[in-house]
Amino acid sequence: MTEPARAKRADARRNERTLLDAAAAVFVTSGVEAPVRDIAARAGVGMGTIYRHFPTRADLIIAVYRHQVEACADAGPALLAPGTSPHAALGQWIDLFVDFLVTKHGLAAVMQSGDPAFDTLHAYFLARLVPVCGLLLDAAASAGEIRADLAPHELMRGVGNLCVGNDDQYDARRLVEVLVAGLRLPPAGA
Amino acid sequence: MTEPARAKRADARRNERTLLDAAAAVFVTSGVEAPVRDIAARAGVGMGTIYRHFPTRADLIIAVYRHQVEACADAGPALLAPGTSPHAALGQWIDLFVDFLVTKHGLAAVMQSGDPAFDTLHAYFLARLVPVCGLLLDAAASAGEIRADLAPHELMRGVGNLCVGNDDQYDARRLVEVLVAGLRLPPAGA
Amino acid sequence: MTEPARAKRADARRNERTLLDAAAAVFVTSGVEAPVRDIAARAGVGMGTIYRHFPTRADLIIAVYRHQVEACADAGPALLAPGTSPHAALGQWIDLFVDFLVTKHGLAAVMQSGDPAFDTLHAYFLARLVPVCGLLLDAAASAGEIRADLAPHELMRGVGNLCVGNDDQYDARRLVEVLVAGLRLPPAGA
Amino acid sequence: MTEPARAKRADARRNERTLLDAAAAVFVTSGVEAPVRDIAARAGVGMGTIYRHFPTRADLIIAVYRHQVEACADAGPALLAPGTSPHAALGQWIDLFVDFLVTKHGLAAVMQSGDPAFDTLHAYFLARLVPVCGLLLDAAASAGEIRADLAPHELMRGVGNLCVGNDDQYDARRLVEVLVAGLRLPPAGA
DNA sequence: TATGAATGAGCTTTCATTCAT
DNA sequence: GATGAATGAAAGCTCATTCAT
Numbered sequence: 001m002t003e004p005a006r007a008k009r010a011d012a013r014r015n016e017r018t019l020l021d022a023a024a025a026v027f028v029t030s031g032v033e034a035p036v037r038d039i040a041a042r043a044g045v046g047m048g049t050i051y052r053h054f055p056t057r058a059d060l061i062i063a064v065y066r067h068q069v070e071a072c073a074d075a076g077p078a079l080l081a082p083g084t085s086p087h088a089a090l091g092q093w094i095d096l097f098v099d100f101l102v103t104k105h106g107l108a109a110v111m112q113s114g115d116p117a118f119d120t121l122h123a124y125f126l127a128r129l130v131p132v133c134g135l136l137l138d139a140a141a142s143a144g145e146i147r148a149d150l151a152p153h154e155l156m157r158g159v160g161n162l163c164v165g166n167d168d169q170y171d172a173r174r175l176v177e178v179l180v181a182g183l184r185l186p187p188a189g190a
Numbered sequence: 191m192t193e194p195a196r197a198k199r200a201d202a203r204r205n206e207r208t209l210l211d212a213a214a215a216v217f218v219t220s221g222v223e224a225p226v227r228d229i230a231a232r233a234g235v236g237m238g239t240i241y242r243h244f245p246t247r248a249d250l251i252i253a254v255y256r257h258q259v260e261a262c263a264d265a266g267p268a269l270l271a272p273g274t275s276p277h278a279a280l281g282q283w284i285d286l287f288v289d290f291l292v293t294k295h296g297l298a299a300v301m302q303s304g305d306p307a308f309d310t311l312h313a314y315f316l317a318r319l320v321p322v323c324g325l326l327l328d329a330a331a332s333a334g335e336i337r338a339d340l341a342p343h344e345l346m347r348g349v350g351n352l353c354v355g356n357d358d359q360y361d362a363r364r365l366v367e368v369l370v371a372g373l374r375l376p377p378a379g380a
Numbered sequence: 381m382t383e384p385a386r387a388k389r390a391d392a393r394r395n396e397r398t399l400l401d402a403a404a405a406v407f408v409t410s411g412v413e414a415p416v417r418d419i420a421a422r423a424g425v426g427m428g429t430i431y432r433h434f435p436t437r438a439d440l441i442i443a444v445y446r447h448q449v450e451a452c453a454d455a456g457p458a459l460l461a462p463g464t465s466p467h468a469a470l471g472q473w474i475d476l477f478v479d480f481l482v483t484k485h486g487l488a489a490v491m492q493s494g495d496p497a498f499d500t501l502h503a504y505f506l507a508r509l510v511p512v513c514g515l516l517l518d519a520a521a522s523a524g525e526i527r528a529d530l531a532p533h534e535l536m537r538g539v540g541n542l543c544v545g546n547d548d549q550y551d552a553r554r555l556v557e558v559l560v561a562g563l564r565l566p567p568a569g570a
Numbered sequence: 571m572t573e574p575a576r577a578k579r580a581d582a583r584r585n586e587r588t589l590l591d592a593a594a595a596v597f598v599t600s601g602v603e604a605p606v607r608d609i610a611a612r613a614g615v616g617m618g619t620i621y622r623h624f625p626t627r628a629d630l631i632i633a634v635y636r637h638q639v640e641a642c643a644d645a646g647p648a649l650l651a652p653g654t655s656p657h658a659a660l661g662q663w664i665d666l667f668v669d670f671l672v673t674k675h676g677l678a679a680v681m682q683s684g685d686p687a688f689d690t691l692h693a694y695f696l697a698r699l700v701p702v703c704g705l706l707l708d709a710a711a712s713a714g715e716i717r718a719d720l721a722p723h724e725l726m727r728g729v730g731n732l733c734v735g736n737d738d739q740y741d742a743r744r745l746v747e748v749l750v751a752g753l754r755l756p757p758a759g760a
Numbered sequence: 761t762a763t764g765a766a767t768g769a770g771c772t773t774t775c776a777t778t779c780a781t
Numbered sequence: 782g783a784t785g786a787a788t789g790a791a792a793g794c795t796c797a798t799t800c801a802t
Contacts, residue, residue, distance in 0.1 A: 011780085011781070011786080012785090012786065015786075015787085035770075035771060035772090036771080036772070036773090037770090037771080037772095040789095045787070045788080046787055046788040046789055047772090047773085047788085047789070048773090048774080048775080048786090048787065048788060048789070049786070049787055049788075051772095051773070051774085052785095052786070052787075053786095109299070109303075109354075112354055112355040113355070114355065114357075150364070150368065154360065154361070154364070154365065157355075157360050157365075158352055158365035158368070158369075161351045161352050161353075161354050161355065161362075161365075162348055162351050162352065163351075164299075164302050164351050164354055165302040165303065165304050165347075165351070167304065169343075169347075170344065170347050171344070172351075174340070174344065175344065175345075175347075175348035175351075175369070177372075178340065178348070178369055178372035178373060179348075179365070179368055179369045179372055180372065181371075181372035181374075181376075182367075182368035182369055182370065182371035182372025182373075182374075183368060183372075184371075184372075184376075186371075186374075205762090225795085225796060225797085226796080226797065226798085227764090227796075227797090230763095230764085235762075235763080236762055236763035236764050237763080237764065237797090237798085238761090238762060238763055238764070238798095238799085238800085239761085239762055239763070239764095241797095241798075241799090242761075242762075247797095395782095395783090415774085415775060415776085416775080416776065416777085417775075417776090417785090420784095420785085425783075425784080426783055426784035426785050427776090427777085427784080427785065428777095428778085428779085428782090428783060428784055428785070429782080429783055429784070431776095431777075431778085432782075432783080437776095489679065489734075492679075492734050492735035493679075493735065494735055494737065530744070530748065533739075534740065534741070534744065534745065535745075537735075537739075537740050537745075538732055538745035538748070538749075541731045541732050541733075541734050541735065541742075541745075542728055542731050542732065543731075544679075544682055544731050544734055545682040545683070545684065545727075545731065547684075550724065550727050551724070552731075554720070554724070555724065555727075555728035555731075555749070557752075558720065558728070558749055558752035558753060559728075559745070559748055559749045559752055560752070561751075561752035561754075561756075562747075562748035562749055562750065562751035562752025562753075562754075563748060563752075564751075564752075564756075566751075566754075581765080581801085581802070582764090582765065585765075585766085605791075605792060605793085606792075606793070606794090607791090607792075607793090610768095615766070615767080616766055616767040616768050617767085617768075617793090617794085618765090618766065618767060618768070618794090618795080618796080619765070619766050619767075621793095621794070621795085622764095622765070622766075623765095
């Protein structure tokens with residue numbers, strides 16, 4: 001009686017958890033553009049339930065991956081420990097980002113699709129990660145380790161693109177390493 | 191009886207030309223995944239005609255771009271002129287490849303989509319361009335200019351990916367430059 | 381024990397009031413076919429509450445407009461003051477009815493939709509207003525002012541129909557005036 | 571060989587006929603807003619076929635009723651024979667119009683719905699019938715038989731509205747007669 | 761051979777209504 | 782009693798692909 005609202009919320013939360021788990025599972029096998037029906041079926045709920053919790057697909061994707069995105073964002077500043085090369089820190093952070101993207105079938109593709117339906121998703125990623133990337137990029141540039149003419153969003157987009165279609169035949173991580181290496185300023189004499 | 195057959199063949203060829211021109215035009219505006227109907231309409235033929243000439247979309251795309259792919263492939267060896275740095279040659283060739291991809295709306299995306307419908311397309315690209323890329327890569331590696339552990343198909347795939355979604359907001363070419371720069375061996379002392 | 385019950389009733393009544401006000405407000409902006417959810421939200425209650433109080437939409441609409449319908453019905457007999465032309469009285473009453481309908485977005489349409497879901501609503505309107513209309517109609521007919529072959533429900537339905545879709549482009553009231561004028565018996569010589 | 575185009579066209583035409591017949595039949599029972607699926611099923615064709623022939627519902631409705639609308643429009647001027655009262659001619663024409671509307675379940679409603687999806691339909695009706703109505707209206711007004719302050723589109727809208735929901739309980743035609751009678755100028759002495 | 765009409769799976773989205781809490 | 786989460790039927794629309802003419 002004192003907590004009727006909370007009881008509801010607990011239920012709903014449990015359900016949302018189910019939904020997110022189901023979506024995550026379906027995303028793994030069918031990609032983030034899987035039919036709503038499939039996700040609903042997997043969760044054992046009606047489609048309407050998904051629409052109630054996540055009005056747009058972008059909302060659902062964000063919810064599914066929010067924790068990981070936050071963790072990735074949070075990890076950035078910590079890598080800039082004194083005594084570490086900023087360029088190395090950048091590389092490590094990018095590695096975390098690649099860890100994330102590489103396990104999300106189709107996420108990278110959808111992020112670059114330009115489809116306005118995913119604008120929210122896109123914006124969320126940028127808002128959360130670009131500043132972190134910028135921090136590390138600036139540090140490395142200030143230290144004279146890398147070229148200073150690449151904006152964080154460009155780098156992130158490049159990394160995102162390199163992660164499109166990662167599979168057994170194509171190791172995105174290695175390519176990203178090369179890309180990050182390519183940021184280094186050429187030796188003075190070159 | 192031999193004449194009519196030949197006449198037909200001439201006709202068919204003319205028709206194929208029309209088809210390819212129309213497809214190319216539509217690809218420019220609507221991307222390589224444009225509805226078959228649109229291409230047929232543009233060519234002034236029925237959709238069945240397209241299916242007859244090009245059973246799969248991949249076949250059509252290949253036909254549309256074959257000349258350019260061939261030209262790109264042919265250009266590779268010529269860049270390895272004596273007196274030129276092989277790494278520079280590689281960079282120039284990659285540049286040609288980027289020229290090609292960047293003007294084909296959606297081609298890069300489709301190339302990496304993993305959709306089996308495009309396997310033929312993918313295979314054609316690899317068959318034609320990977321050897322060339324390998325030649326330049328080997329030359330640069332042998333010259334000790336670049337790391338030797340990256341396979342040509344990996345590099346091409348990376349470049350292809352970087353070209354996905356090229357637009358005003360994102361200059362794929364710059365990212366590719368960084369990637370190619372990243373191939374360079376670190377200075378001996380590093 | 382008797383007290384709590386009464387308290388409940390007071391509460392319930394207050395709640396019903398809230399519901400009706402909310403419904404009325406939503407009807408104004410979204411029409412009488414507005415989603416139940418919207419009405420519930422506006423009232424700050426759950427949808428179930430609406431269904432409890434008003435099992436069908438017709439019940440809700442009736443409740444919302446009951447006062448006005450009653451007022452309209454009550455106004456009829458009063459217009460039949462001695463010394464007034466019964467036809468004029470009829471016209472004035474119809475005018476009141478039009479006042480009512482014209483401010484209820486979609487009510488007129490729903491009244492004539494034939495949808496059995498609104499049968500109750502329809503029946504209520506007829507039960508309440510037809511007798512009044514009949515009274516005025518009979519008076520005018522008895523006075524020899526108008527034709528006597530039109531049943532009250534026919535006239536009301538006609539007026540109701542003319543009020544469908546009233547807006548800036550279409551002045552229902554004028555058409556209703558014409559209709560009422562059309563009831564007049566032709567001059568003897570015609 | 572000389573008429574391949576024509577052969578096709580004959581086929582398509584036959585099919586279109588089937589479609590129109592099916593649509594007409596479904597319109598009778600379910601109204602002009604019947605699901606596309608139902609119409610397709612009735613015609614024994616896929617839904618796509620309907621969309622091919624009639625991209626919007628308005629197109630389909632227009633096609634279904636075009637002949638009758640045209641006939642109605644054409645009939646107007648002929649009624650203005652010398653020696654006939656223009657007001658009587660107007661009445662006869664309106665009668666034809668009512669004949670048309672009264673047999674089309676839901677058409678009248680949809681015509682007044684304001685839904686932009688039906689703008690084409692609405693426009694077609696207006697374009698075709700308003701001028702005719704105007705002709706007859708003007709003639710009667712010029713002859714001093716009726717009031718001159720009602721625009722043709724107003725009258726048509728009124729008539730259209732009166733025809734909404736015509737059924738056994740409600741004889742739209744009679745109400746329309748009253749409306750048309752109401753146009754008459756009151757006797758001079760009134 | 762060429763045509764393009766026909767097919768229909770497949771996806772999205774909305775909302776009335778029910779019912780567990 | 783009240784709540785509002787869940788359900789799922791309905792409907793719209795698109796396009797790749799087939800196949801009768």
